[in-house]
Amino acid sequence: MRGIEIKEVSKGYKDTKALDHVSVQFEDGKIYALLGRNGAGKSTMLNIISNRIFPDQGEVLVDGKPARENDQVQQNMYLMSEQTLYPAGMKIQQAFQWSKEFYPKFDMEYAMELARMFGLNTKKKVRTLSTGYKSIFKLVLALSVNVPYLFLDEPVLGLDANHREMFYRILLEKYIEEPFTIVISTHLIEEVASVIEHVVILKDGKIVKNCATEELLAGGYRISGKKEMVDIWSQGEDVIGTEMLGTMKTAYVIGSSKEKWKKAPEELEVAKLDLQKMFIQMTNR
Amino acid sequence: MRGIEIKEVSKGYKDTKALDHVSVQFEDGKIYALLGRNGAGKSTMLNIISNRIFPDQGEVLVDGKPARENDQVQQNMYLMSEQTLYPAGMKIQQAFQWSKEFYPKFDMEYAMELARMFGLNTKKKVRTLSTGYKSIFKLVLALSVNVPYLFLDEPVLGLDANHREMFYRILLEKYIEEPFTIVISTHLIEEVASVIEHVVILKDGKIVKNCATEELLAGGYRISGKKEMVDIWSQGEDVIGTEMLGTMKTAYVIGSSKEKWKKAPEELEVAKLDLQKMFIQMTNR
Structure with a gap:
């Protein structure tokens, strides 16, 4: 089976249960929104899927194989999140090159083209970027890695309206050219409503809605x-x-x-x- | 004359002109949006008004008096911005107390009530807060200082949709009870459209639009x-x-x-x- 399957996953921190027996599937080639309030468990879920943290219970299967500490599986997914895993003193262009080591399908030419379109100066150091441009830097990486499973955690934080519109357009163009699985977690819900096919809503670590966008809106x-x-x-x-x-x-x-x-x-x-x-x-x- | 008058203000950084002979007035008791793309000069303008940086040319008058290094004038305004001026190790409740020193009308009871409504734990240290809760902490301060001129630079960064709605509602309630001047700079334009009375748009350091929201929309x-x-x-x-x-x-x-x-x-x-x-x-x- 192609796709991502989250099976009965639980994760707790100190006195809070971030995820409570969560089961959900992300099918191959679909665009999902993963919605929830601050603290609902969205980032915990994305971090578990991409192997950055481990669940207390349950498991994640990618194309039927366990994701946990499985390098081959991990190369097929990319998580854009608040934390950047790059040394802060690194220049943007170096970070692009670095990404190519991990993601063989990383498209350097496309990344440089996107940087130009978004007005991102690739000679700058990552740590000197403003909130908006930090997001743009991470977006450009995410759009260039070319993996079948892409997770975007608050992708447009600090972006101006023009850049947000441009990002949604580029993401859709890329998806239409060759469909892949995209999971977008965002607080700007109305803006992604026309982009997403399926909605998953988390509340207090539990899934309270999981259905087609069209059906929910109707x-x-x-x-x-x-x-x-x-x-x-x-x-x-x-x-x-x-x-x-x-x-x-x-x-x-x-x-x-x-x-x-x-x-x-x-x-x-x-x-x-x-x-x-x-x-x-x-x-x- | 009551209100804020920005007269022929210019400010440059190295090779960019952040503000280029900008003149604009913020009248007493009105709600403004100050809009512009990333890098258009919005933050520079707000920082000059609130005396955090100085213009190369021009001046800012508050109720007819020069704002520059004038403590009495500065006590009448508050800028919520990306930088927090608090020691990062300070606890939220201490930061509230600290604010009372500078802003005699700071309402501690109201601040604690807002913190409760937004689910902000006041025993936490400022630096341990997530992006969303950092914004909430700063919002609570801004809503509690009770000054005639309030400037909000990207006030809802990282807030979930429920908290954004709550913030707009509380801001309007406060304004209706006793009108004051509010200048909101934000990239989430559609969400503030129904809140603001007047729109000022900056582009490349120049004002390209300055008119009533209703008139522009019509x-x-x-x-x-x-x-x-x-x-x-x-x-x-x-x-x-x-x-x-x-x-x-x-x-x-x-x-x-x-x-x-x-x-x-x-x-x-x-x-x-x-x-x-x-x-x-x-x-x-």
């Missing part, structure tokens, strides 16, 4: 009106959150049917939910 | 269709960007009239522009 509605009316109409629905303002109530529902809301009375205000609003309601404490 | 359109048709209809308009795809063209216009586009032929696709798309077109290189 059934999400915000229903507002008099409390009694909203209560009647949201009966039997999967209500992920509510708000009260005086006698008025708002209910957020998912997995609902379009047909039902066509028949809603005029006093009810019914609107589609976007992915970010849905996420906020599903993960609020 | 006149922005994206016009797509056959090249010839788009060219005819966009004649005489303020075209901020174009894209070509085969024989099809897209033009982005601002300051345009709604009436005109009501009369556009069906072959033209006309859509409203949001603030982030507008910004991208105005600042692309």
